[in-house]
Amino acid sequence: MPDAKSDLKDDGELKEFFYQLKTLEKDHFYAKIWHIDIISAKDKKSAKAQIESELDVILAEKITKKETKAEFKIFIVELTNEWRKHWTTVHVCKVCETPYTHLMKKQMNEYCNSEVCSDRCNLLVRKDKIDEYRLQYGKSPPCIYKITNKESGMVYIGQTTQPVTLRWYQHMFHLTGTKFHEHVLNSKIDDWQFEVIEVVKDVKTLNEREQHWINHYDSINSGYNTATAKAEDKSKKRQKSQDASSNNDDKKEEENHEYKQSTENL
Numbered sequence: 001m002p003d004a005k006s007d008l009k010d011d012g013e014l015k016e017f018f019y020q021l022k023t024l025e026k027d028h029f030y031a032k033i034w035h036i037d038i039i040s041a042k043d044k045k046s047a048k049a050q051i052e053s054e055l056d057v058i059l060a061e062k063i064t065k066k067e068t069k070a071e072f073k074i075f076i077v078e079l080t081n082e083w084r085k086h087w088t089t090v091h092v093c094k095v096c097e098t099p100y101t102h103l104m105k106k107q108m109n110e111y112c113n114s115e116v117c118s119d120r121c122n123l124l125v126r127k128d129k130i131d132e133y134r135l136q137y138g139k140s141p142p143c144i145y146k147i148t149n150k151e152s153g154m155v156y157i158g159q160t161t162q163p164v165t166l167r168w169y170q171h172m173f174h175l176t177g178t179k180f181h182e183h184v185l186n187s188k189i190d191d192w193q194f195e196v197i198e199v200v201k202d203v204k205t206l207n208e209r210e211q212h213w214i215n216h217y218d219s220i221n222s223g224y225n226t227a228t229a230k231a232e233d234k235s236k237k238r239q240k241s242q243d244a245s246s247n248n249d250d251k252k253e254e255e256n257h258e259y260k261q262s263t264e265n266l
């Protein structure tokens with residue numbers, strides 16, 4: 001980071017100060033930043049007085065027992081050219097193309113450090129990177145899997161873009177009250193056989209491929225996949241989770257099955 005001692009202006013001129021006001025709440029490990037901005041003043045003392053009068057608050061740099069009147073703790077430093085550039089240069093978000101500065105981002109409580117305007121856009125970048133990485137290197141290819149009850153031969157068909165072993169772990173130990181999980185609940189792990197039945201090259205065709213295998217094994221009528229009457233709510237959830245992240249689709253996969261089935265039956 002830039003050296004704070006460089007670029008100081010001559011005495012008498014107005015200088016710029018960067019400041020943060022933090023709450024005094026003791027129950028937070030990190031004090032909350034309540035206000036952050038840049039202000040012009042003759043010196044640090046008058047900058048502080050100006051902030052106190054503009055925001056109608058009482059500030060202290062160090063909070064001691066005597067200073068019980070202070071409402072906020074202030075961190076204030078003179079702004080160097082390099083820090084001014086850091087806080088005020090206008091960037092364009094590489095996801096949504098909204099102009100932003102680092103100061104604006106902090107003021108909006110956005111803490112991501114990458115070249116995007118917000119945590120929301122940061123998630124989109126990361127998701128793209130993950131999908132790209134997975135498709136390119138095949139570390140965790142999207143796939144369709146089958147879980148078979150060894151005794152009855154009944155099957156559950158699922159899709160995932162997460163590592164299959166994680167998905168299988170979730171099926172066995174994170175029970176969600178679906179038809180399949182009711183059967184899992186009263187069983188042992190060695191009652192089940194886990195298989196990947198198709199590695200899907202184009203992630204956009206996951207639903208289609210999953211439906212193919214559900215039909216192939218007739219796993220709604222004679223297996224553990226389910227159909228439900230609550231098609232409309234689920235379709236909204238499904239769309240939302242698809243927009244946000246394909247990983248979320250994994251978590252909603254039982255619901256997706258239900259939605260697809262009930263719309264197909266209409």
Ligand SMILES: [Zn+2]
Nearest residue numbers: 093096117121
């Ligand atoms: Zn953005």
